[in-house]
Amino acid sequence: MPRRHHDMGGLPAGPVATDEHAHAPWEKKVDAILRLLSGKGIMTVDELRRGIEEIGPDAYDRLSYYERWITSISNNLLEKRVIGVSELGEAMQEAQIRHAQAVGSQSQ
Amino acid sequence: MSHDPAGSHDHPHPRQPDIEDGPLTHHMALTEAVAALLQKKGVITGEELRRTLEDIDSRSPADGARVVARAWVDPAYRERLLEDVNTAAAELGIDTGNIPIRAVESTDTVHQLVVCTLCSCYPRMLIGLPPDWYKARAYRSRAVREPRAVLREFGLTLPDHVEVRVHDSTADMRYLVLPRRPGGTQGWSEERLAAIVTRDCMVGTAVPVATGG
Numbered sequence: 001m002p003r004r005h006h007d008m009g010g011l012p013a014g015p016v017a018t019d020e021h022a023h024a025p026w027e028k029k030v031d032a033i034l035r036l037l038s039g040k041g042i043m044t045v046d047e048l049r050r051g052i053e054e055i056g057p058d059a060y061d062r063l064s065y066y067e068r069w070i071t072s073i074s075n076n077l078l079e080k081r082v083i084g085v086s087e088l089g090e091a092m093q094e095a096q097i098r099h100a101q102a103v104g105s106q107s108q
Numbered sequence: 109m110s111h112d113p114a115g116s117h118d119h120p121h122p123r124q125p126d127i128e129d130g131p132l133t134h135h136m137a138l139t140e141a142v143a144a145l146l147q148k149k150g151v152i153t154g155e156e157l158r159r160t161l162e163d164i165d166s167r168s169p170a171d172g173a174r175v176v177a178r179a180w181v182d183p184a185y186r187e188r189l190l191e192d193v194n195t196a197a198a199e200l201g202i203d204t205g206n207i208p209i210r211a212v213e214s215t216d217t218v219h220q221l222v223v224c225t226l227c228s229c230y231p232r233m234l235i236g237l238p239p240d241w242y243k244a245r246a247y248r249s250r251a252v253r254e255p256r257a258v259l260r261e262f263g264l265t266l267p268d269h270v271e272v273r274v275h276d277s278t279a280d281m282r283y284l285v286l287p288r289r290p291g292g293t294q295g296w297s298e299e300r301l302a303a304i305v306t307r308d309c310m311v312g313t314a315v316p317v318a319t320g321g
Contacts, residue, residue, distance in 0.1 A: 009225030009276065013249035016261045020240040026136045031237070032160040033143060036152045045279045049227055065228070065243045067135040074142050083145045091141035098140075099132040 005057040006049075027066040034073055043076050051075050164237070171202045172235040172284060173305035177298045179211075180289045193284055197234060204233040212275055213286040214312070219266055221259070221274045221312035222283040223251035229277035231284050235310055242311065252276060262313040285312040292318040 023031075037043040051072025055063070063071065077083045132140070146152045175197055179186040189196040193209035209231045212220040224230065225248050230238040241247050250258050255272045259265070266272065275283045287309045293301060308314035 006226055008245060008249040009223075010253045011249040013246040016241050016246045016250070016258055017244065018241050018262060023237055026139050028161055028164050028237075029143060029157070030139050031164055032157055033139070033146065033152075035160050035164075036156055037146075040151070042151065049279065052227070061245075063135070065240075066139075070135050070139045070142065074138055077142065077146075082149070082151060083142070087145060088138075088141055091145050092137045095137045095140035095144065096132055099137075 004053060005060050006053045030066045030070045030073070034069065037073070037077075042080070042082065043073070047076050048072050167233060167236040169235045169305075169307035169310065170302070171197070172231070172307075172310045173302040174200055174298070175202070175234070175284075176286060176305045176310065177302035179286055180293075180301055181298055186286075189286065193231075193234070202234065204231070207233070207280065207282060209234060209282045209284050211284050211286045212273070214288045214315070216288065217269065218271050218273055219259075219312065219315075220283075220285045221251060221255050221272060222277060222285060223248060223274060224277040225249070225252055226276075226278075229279055229282055231282040231310075234284060235307055239307070259313060262308065264314060285310050287312075287316050290316050290318045 034043070034045075034048060038045060038048075048069065049072075052060070052068045054075075055068060055071055059071075060068065074083075074088065078085060078088070143152075143157065147154055147157070175189065175193070178200065179189045179196075185196065185199070188199070189211050190213060193211050194204045194206075197204045197209075212222075214220045222230075224242070228238055228243040230242060232238065247258065252274050255274050256266060259272075277283055287305065289301070290304070293304075304316045304319060306314055306316070309316050
């Protein structure tokens with residue numbers, strides 16, 4: 001069986017970039033969502049990983065860590081029919097609108 | 109990491125974006141949408157989300173450092189820690205959850221190093237969220253193959269006679285490095301000892317150094 005993309009132990013790679021960033025609030029929120037779903041037995045850490053490993057080599061490298069997580073979490077919730085595609089799209093639009101309003105009120 | 113929301117700014121700026129600062133990216137909007145839908149459907153509550161975020165913020169390397177410092181001053185505690193980290197941490201009032209954490213001890217002749225080649229498993233309940241490099245390709249790929257070269261990139265050069273043992277974490281088994289207590293720390297209080305135990309010391313990419321007056 002060929003090695004899958006996430007299975008990178010022992011492969012050559014560049015130098016370790018030891019600079020780091022503090023976690024953004026949205027990144028912590030992703031972490032919190034997974035913890036809650038896992039605690040409630042709705043989604044396991046193994047399912048999170050399976051979802052991350054299925055996003056494909058290109059997206060795996062392009063997305064940041066918590067971008068991969070929320071991609072996997074939302075795909076898992078869609079598969080399990082906890083949420084639906086159309087309501088998710090609507091909720092994303094609403095989030096953009098709320099954000100635009102917050103930015104607008106801040107700059108006034 | 110390609111994600112750089114603050115990259116358009118022309119002044120030095122940490123990469124953490126303010127939530128009202130700049131556009132809401134696709135994945136930020138996705139996060140907000142999932143959180144909102146789960147609350148709307150009663151799967152989670154806003155209160156649970158707030159409490160979980162607080163819990164995440166409350167976890168830090170300081171907890172692990174307390175455990176290490178206690179093990180340095182109390183041989184019986186050290187034995188219990190090597191036996192079962194979760195139970196030993198609970199003795200100090202630290203709830204590490206139900207995923208087992210195993211302590212691996214560095215000595216004069218053995219240096220312990222922790223990685224998760226497949227993803228990012230980490231004793232986060234004891235030392236907080238993992239740093240970026242722990243989750244990135246270079247560290248995950250190379251730590252198991254050329255650990256000495258990786259450690260040199262962290263500024264740590266080990267003598268040849270020191271054996272390096274690398275531990276690959278899994279979702280069901282996390283590792284905590286119990287570093288070697290450095291010389292020149294005789295008579296130090298636990299508090300003072302804990303202050304020199306950094307996050308990287310407990311991952312194995314650094315060693316504690318006796319500093320401070």
